[in-house]
Amino acid sequence: xxxxxxxxxxxxxxxxxxxxxxxxxxxxxxxxxxxxxxxxxxxxxxxxxxxxxxxxxxxxxxxxxxxxxxxxxxxxxxxxxxxxxxxxxxxxxxxxxxxxxxxxxxxxxxxxxxxxxxxxxxxxxxxxxxxxxxxxxxxxxxxxxxxxxxxxxxxxxxxxxxxxxxxxxxxxxxxxxxxxxxxxxxxxxxxxxxxxxxxxxxxxxxxxxxxxxxxxxxxxxxxxxxxxxxxxxxxxxxxxxxxxxxxxxxxxxxxxxxxxxxxxxxxxxxxxxxxxxxxxxxxxxxxxxxxxxxxxxxxxxxxxxxxxxxxxxxxxxxxxxxxxxx
Ligand SMILES: [Zn+2]
Numbered sequence: 001x002x003x004x005x006x007x008x009x010x011x012x013x014x015x016x017x018x019x020x021x022x023x024x025x026x027x028x029x030x031x032x033x034x035x036x037x038x039x040x041x042x043x044x045x046x047x048x049x050x051x052x053x054x055x056x057x058x059x060x061x062x063x064x065x066x067x068x069x070x071x072x073x074x075x076x077x078x079x080x081x082x083x084x085x086x087x088x089x090x091x092x093x094x095x096x097x098x099x100x101x102x103x104x105x106x107x108x109x110x111x112x113x114x115x116x117x118x119x120x121x122x123x124x125x126x127x128x129x130x131x132x133x134x135x136x137x138x139x140x141x142x143x144x145x146x147x148x149x150x151x152x153x154x155x156x157x158x159x160x161x162x163x164x165x166x167x168x169x170x171x172x173x174x175x176x177x178x179x180x181x182x183x184x185x186x187x188x189x190x191x192x193x194x195x196x197x198x199x200x201x202x203x204x205x206x207x208x209x210x211x212x213x214x215x216x217x218x219x220x221x222x223x224x225x226x227x228x229x230x231x232x233x234x235x236x237x238x239x240x241x242x243x244x245x246x247x248x249x250x251x252x253x254x255x256x257x258x259x260x261x262x263x264x265x266x267x268x269x270x271x272x273x274x275x276x277x278x279x280x281x282x283x284x285x286x287x288x289x290x291x292x293x294x295x296x297x298x299x300x301x302x303x304x305x306x307x308x309x310x311x312x313x314x315x316x317x318x319x320x321x322x323x324x325x326x
Contacts, residue, residue: 005068011112012317013056014076014119015048017041017093017146020055023311024063025318027071027326029130031311033063045097052102053109070112072325074317075102076119078149083116083164092147092182115324119143119313121167123306124151125158125323126316127269131307140265141306142169143272144252144281147182148190151316154263170194174254192251195227195274201244202230212240231277248274249281253288260293260301271306278305 009032013022017039024033035058040047056073060066079091086103088094106114117125124141128134139153148170152159159166170190171183178187179197191197202214206222214233218224233241256268270282286303293301308315 004066007069007071009063009065009069010071010318010321011056011060011065011073012076012314012321013052013073014313014317015039015052015091015094016078016119020052021314022055022059023314023318024059024065025315027318027322029126029315029318031314033059033065035059035062039094041094045094045100048094048097049100049102049105053106056106056110067110067112070110072321073106073110073112073114074122074319074321074324075106075114075116076122076313076317077102077116078119078147080165081116081118086114086116088116113325115320117164117317117320118149118151118167120149121151121158121160122316122320123149123271123308123312124153124167124316125319126312126314127271127306127308128153128158129319130315131269131312132267136267138263138265138267140259140263140268141312142256142259142268142270143306143312144194144270144274145272146194146196148194148255149272150259152263152265154265169255169259172255172258174251174258189251189255193248193255197251198227198230198244198248198274199225201247202241205240205244210240213238214241227274228276231280234277234280245277245280246284249284250288252281253285254292256285256303257289257292260289265301268301268303269306270303271309271312275305 010025019036021036023031025031037055078093080089082089088100091097103114120143127141137156141151143149150167150169171188174189175187179191181188181191202225230241
């Protein structure tokens with residue numbers, strides 16, 4: 001029997017600091033098979049590359065697809081990605097990953113054309129194509145978790161910038177005297193409004209002797225406090241947790257207002273772990289945007305939770321393959 005060379009399937013991989021997730025999907029974004037492995041963060045670039053290749057092979061096996069059936073592979077990675085050269089220039093999640101030629105490694109192993117992009121940029125593409133069916137022409141997608149990433153669709157096109165690096169809004173300065181950021185600057189949006197920032201502020205207040213149920217929630221070990229602990233305490237009525245989230249929401253809104261003034265979007269979708277706080281985060285942020293953005297820009301703007309939840313990056317990589325090789 002001749003081998004099936006239909007090129008109708010797409011394989012997508014999302015490489016994060018905790019897990020490597022992959023799917024086999026149709027061009028329409030229907031997911032046919034899934035695979036994942038924990039990211040072996042401490043074992044260095046080669047072991048992580050092996051794990052990525054292994055996850056791809058396992059996912060292809062569980063979806064019963066072979067390389068000739070694939071239109072292409074799409075890879076989403078946090079950080080600075082050189083899509084033209086197929087290199088991970090820098091990723092904050094994987095220590096030691098500097099200038100890694102990941103595209104070449106995947107193409108050499110599987111013989112399938114492979115395209116790569118920043119995870120938040122591709123997540124915006126995924127939300128736009130499969131969450132919104134492209135019904136909106138001007139969209140900003142914001143993911144808030146350990147950091148803040150953004151992807152921008154403007155005039156019905158994904159905005160990439162001169163080098164494909166556009167959308168690093170997490171590193172715009174919101175308070176020049178603010179706390180230090182992983183990128184080396186100070187007062188970046190993500191240093192003030194991410195889950196990491198929330199946990200840092202909680203620990204700081206506890207270190208100053210604040211009275212809060214958060215310490216109890218982590219069995220007395222305040223080093224274990226993260227954004228989800230602050231959220232849980234806030235839901236139970238903890239005053240400090242509520243105050244910290246309202247400060248976070250304020251700064252989140254300030255950053256959104258800056259983006260609104262620059263891009264005039266119709267819609268802002270908010271995803272990522274911290275977005276699970278829902279209106280505790282979004283309602284105050286909407287008020288700040290109303291106060292700070294030009295009224296003409298913000299009066300019919302919608303700010304709401306993302307549609308695809310944890311699959312936005314993977315489905316964005318699926319859409320990207322269609323765009324690159326379809
Ligand atoms: Zn920064």
